[in-house]
Amino acid sequence: MPFQILIVGGGIAGLTAAIALRAPGRQITILEQSRLLSEVGAAISLQPNASRILEESWCMGAALKVAGGIVDEGFRIYNADGQLVNTIPLLSKTEYGGDRIMYHRQDLHKALKEAATTEDRSGLPTNIRTAARVISCDCEAGTVFLESGEQLYADLIVGADGIHSVIRGNVLDGHVKTVPTGLSAYRFMVPTSVLESHAAKFCEHIKPREPFTSMMVAHSCRLIMGPARECNTYSVVGLIPDERMNEDPDKKQSWTSVGDLSQMLETFKDFPEWVKECFKLVEKDLGLWQLRDIDPLTAWTRGRAILIGDAAHAMLPTQGQGASQTVEDAEALGAFLSDVEDTPSKETIKQRLQNVFECRYDRASLIQRYSREAARPGTEKGSKEVKMKPDEFMDYNCMYPGAREWHRRHQQEIASF
Numbered sequence: 369m370p371f372q373i374l375i376v377g378g379g380i381a382g383l384t385a386a387i388a389l390r391a392p393g394r395q396i397t398i399l400e401q402s403r404l405l406s407e408v409g410a411a412i413s414l415q416p417n418a419s420r421i422l423e424e425s426w427c428m429g430a431a432l433k434v435a436g437g438i439v440d441e442g443f444r445i446y447n448a449d450g451q452l453v454n455t456i457p458l459l460s461k462t463e464y465g466g467d468r469i470m471y472h473r474q475d476l477h478k479a480l481k482e483a484a485t486t487e488d489r490s491g492l493p494t495n496i497r498t499a500a501r502v503i504s505c506d507c508e509a510g511t512v513f514l515e516s517g518e519q520l521y522a523d524l525i526v527g528a529d530g531i532h533s534v535i536r537g538n539v540l541d542g543h544v545k546t547v548p549t550g551l552s553a554y555r556f557m558v559p560t561s562v563l564e565s566h567a568a569k570f571c572e573h574i575k576p577r578e579p580f581t582s583m584m585v586a587h588s589c590r591l592i593m594g595p596a597r598e599c600n601t602y603s604v605v606g607l608i609p610d611e612r613m614n615e616d617p618d619k620k621q622s623w624t625s626v627g628d629l630s631q632m633l634e635t636f637k638d639f640p641e642w643v644k645e646c647f648k649l650v651e652k653d654l655g656l657w658q659l660r661d662i663d664p665l666t667a668w669t670r671g672r673a674i675l676i677g678d679a680a681h682a683m684l685p686t687q688g689q690g691a692s693q694t695v696e697d698a699e700a701l702g703a704f705l706s707d708v709e710d711t712p713s714k715e716t717i718k719q720r721l722q723n724v725f726e727c728r729y730d731r732a733s734l735i736q737r738y739s740r741e742a743a744r745p746g747t748e749k750g751s752k753e754v755k756m757k758p759d760e761f762m763d764y765n766c767m768y769p770g771a772r773e774w775h776r777r778h779q780q781e782i783a784s785f
């Protein structure tokens with residue numbers, strides 16, 4: 369019998385777990401509730417700690433080239449008057465072992481799906497079952513229950529079902545509340561050619577074909593902007609406190625909720641006219657979501673099941689580490705289960721999942737905390753001087769040598785303490 373693995377959720381966590389776990393003698397199935405037809409149109413960054421894993425550990429360099437990612441060269445910081453006040457170059461690949469790369473979510477998702485399902489990698493291709501909504505699982509028995517009434521068995525269950533995870537309820541024996549962080553975010557993308565023909569002043573200031581993340585920072589609101597798709601698309605995210613927003617935050621809790629342009633213009637009314645030129649180019653697809661995270665959980669594993677990605681440690685997007693921490697989880701699963709073959713006993717699975725948890729928990733929890741800290745107001749009240757430092761936690765976040773080495777160093781520290 370092959371080693372049976374069921375992954376609940378086909379987002380970045382589910383797909384990267386499938387890539388990391390692929391090996392001969394294993395059958396991997398992803399159960400995804402949606403039809404996987406409409407990944408949201410938004411930019412997403414992979415940080416050096418994650419892009420190194422994709423390129424070196426999973427040999428995805430060629431596939432990622434096709435995905436059209438932009439290697440980010442640094443941060444340009446503007447104050448609320450629109451003046452460029454600081455440029456922070458990013459450390460190079462030599463220092464971090466990888467680049468910070470901006471993708472369009474649809475392109476990254478497609479490349480990951482291809483790597484999980486292709487015949488050209490080791491092990492059987494992953495079977496992705498769409499329109500397969502999971503309602504619960506029995507972690508000890510390894511049974512997964514679908515909304516359709518079907519039951520499936522696995523040696524290993526990976527709960528990669530996002531911030532509102534149902535598997536989490538079974539691992540922890542109870543519901544975990546998501547925490548409103550007091551922040552919401554508008555997001556939209558504009559073709560760069562449209563910006564160039566209709567927002568000349570914006571392009572004079574921001575230069576949207578240059579590979580930089582530009583941030584315009586006021587006390588409580590900020591814009592985070594950058595190119596994707598080989599600089600042919602430009603992404604804008606507007607972070608705002610719920611109380612400053614002119615929309616109902618409780619109605620905007622999904623990544624796919626729609627925002628209102630006139631309300632967005634009202635919220636950002638004090639920002640320079642030239643930056644608002646680009647807001648006016650949004651024809652459709654203005655997204656708005658209330659940012660929630662979760663507090664660190666007491667456990668990620670139980671019996672044959674483990675939580676990864678947003679299900680385990682949903683965090684604010686202020687450091688762009690959500691997807692990257694997910695990639696680290698997947699790499700840890702691959703590393704600690706690499707020599708598990710045939711039909712593993714429950715004891716073996718439990719032990720290996722415990723190793724993953726021990727390796728990942730402190731680091732992911734700390735980065736959750738840093739992401740909350742990075743959401744602090746960007747200036748003192750009433751001041752235009754920008755205090756926010758987008759590279760504040762970069763060294764800790766990005767210098768990651770992979771799960772086994774990280775675990776070894778951690779054990780050494782404990783031994784010497």
Ligand SMILES: Cc1cc2nc3c(=O)[nH]c(=O)nc-3n(C[C@H](O)[C@H](O)[C@H](O)COP(=O)(O)OP(=O)(O)OC[C@H]3O[C@@H](n4cnc5c(N)ncnc54)[C@H](O)[C@@H]3O)c2cc1C
Nearest residue numbers: 377379380381401408502529530623677678688689690691
């Ligand atoms: C539009 C958008 C923009 C983002 N931008 C950034 C960013 O710039 N920087 C950053 O750090 N993070 C960002 N994030 C968050 C980041 O993508 C996540 O932190 C990371 O990808 C981990 O995602 P995940 O796979 O754990 O969860 P998700 O992406 O939420 O995927 C979960 C998957 O599970 C499926 N699912 C849920 N419940 C069930 C069920 N019961 N049965 C079957 N399937 C189920 C869902 O349909 C979904 O496909 C963004 C997320 C979105 C959606």
